[in-house]
Amino acid sequence: MHIPDGFLDTRTIIATTALSTAGVGVALQQVRTRVEARRAPLIGLAAAFVFAAQMLNFPVAAGTSGHLMGAVLASVLLGPAAGVLVMTAVLVVQCLLFADGGLLVLGANVFNMAVIGPLGGYGIYRLLRFFLHGTRGMVAAAACAAWASTVLAATCCAGELAWSGTVDWHAAFPAMANVHMLIGVGEGAITGLVLAAIARTRPELLDASMPSRHQGIAWIAYGFLLATGLLLFVSPFASSWPDGLESVARGLGFEQRALMSRSIASPMADYRIPGIGSPVAATMLAGFAGAIVVFVGSALLARGLVPPPSPQPPTREP
């Protein structure tokens, strides 16, 4: 999902860099004020851990192998702000040390994988935790959120590519989303399995990672960033009103781009019929179906992995 240099136009680079700077800034502020000083080395080591974990390949099938992104794993283990910083550090090192992911588009990559990934994933994780309790609930919710974060980040990545005019949304979104719906299954499974393994051996590490409740302003800022990103990069294409995109483009003073986007948006008229005719609609449908399948799958995974809690009455997933 690392975007290389040369794929995004100036407008997208500026927008994503601004958004990811704001996200990393809020996370830094939060770590500086809320997290005790001993966490700084832990975040660095966790980043090295995510990097090392990404280098271990998992056998998938027929010679192919997948590896972890680690965004939800990091934010569940260390809290969302630390998760953002861990993923940012991983992406910066990948860019500067291994030329994996472009330099100018670092902002876009950080936004997709270090802001949308951990924060969107963590938001989903917390939502699911409202009705999934106990260790089993944690494993199931984290596995689900890891899948969702992968798909979200890929969708955002497709939106940025389409926004830049390099790739047609009708090609980019189905390609990216469908591939990452499959990759995300691996991500979710690995995240759930690793968390279950940690819960078996060192459960106190998981209890320590619960953030304090009073982080209102940071959450508002995070929510605002996520909403802005999704509105900016994804909604112009997901909505069936090409005019919306044009007016946004005109408002930003990019008439020339708007001309190009009209050529993107025009096939949408042909695909207006809701149903399987359009690859975008089919992908969205697959996404909803996939989310349900993943939810059931992660509940089963958690049930298989985590022994029922003996002291308290057993909690069951809905």
Next chain:
Amino acid sequence: MRHDFLDRYSRLHSPIHRLPAALKAGAAFVIVLGAATVPLPGVWFFAGATLLLPAVAAMSRIPWSFLLKRLLFLEPLVLGIAVLSLLRPDGLSLFAGIMARSTISLCTMILLSNTTPFADILALLRRAGAPRILITILALMYRYLFVLIDEAERMSRARLSRSPGISRLERWRSFTALLGQLFVRSTERAERIYAAMCARGWE
């Protein structure tokens, strides 16, 4: 340390390696910026870069096989996304443009990362005003990256030699248990590092 190979060549001695890091990073940034923004036929720019980059690579004395391997490793990722642009109405010229832009940028970044030690880049970032915590995190991450990769590989080798011929499901379970164990060890190491940092007067 076995994983030194990841950035082994960034500490060679050559005219390019001796240049100040700020100059190299600045030049790389200009080339990448140029590659991203030059209007598209851009024959002069791309011809110039195509002459300049191999010359720099030759002067840096990094083995060609290493540079080519890195390029061949990363180029498919570029190609994978660029192929999608072929579906656009003006696909072929767009595809060629994207490939030119990103290949030049990729070569530039490969050269920069292999001629400049990461510590120098971090010092540069610090002087440019990057937040102190972020620099600390990056420095620690870089310092322990190789240690943890080594540790992961040792654990993985030990696991493989203890349990040959297990099913795929079992392999996944033991791999993830290994990752969990690696995280536990990382946190323990972080505690020790923090204690050592405090003992040396950190903050």
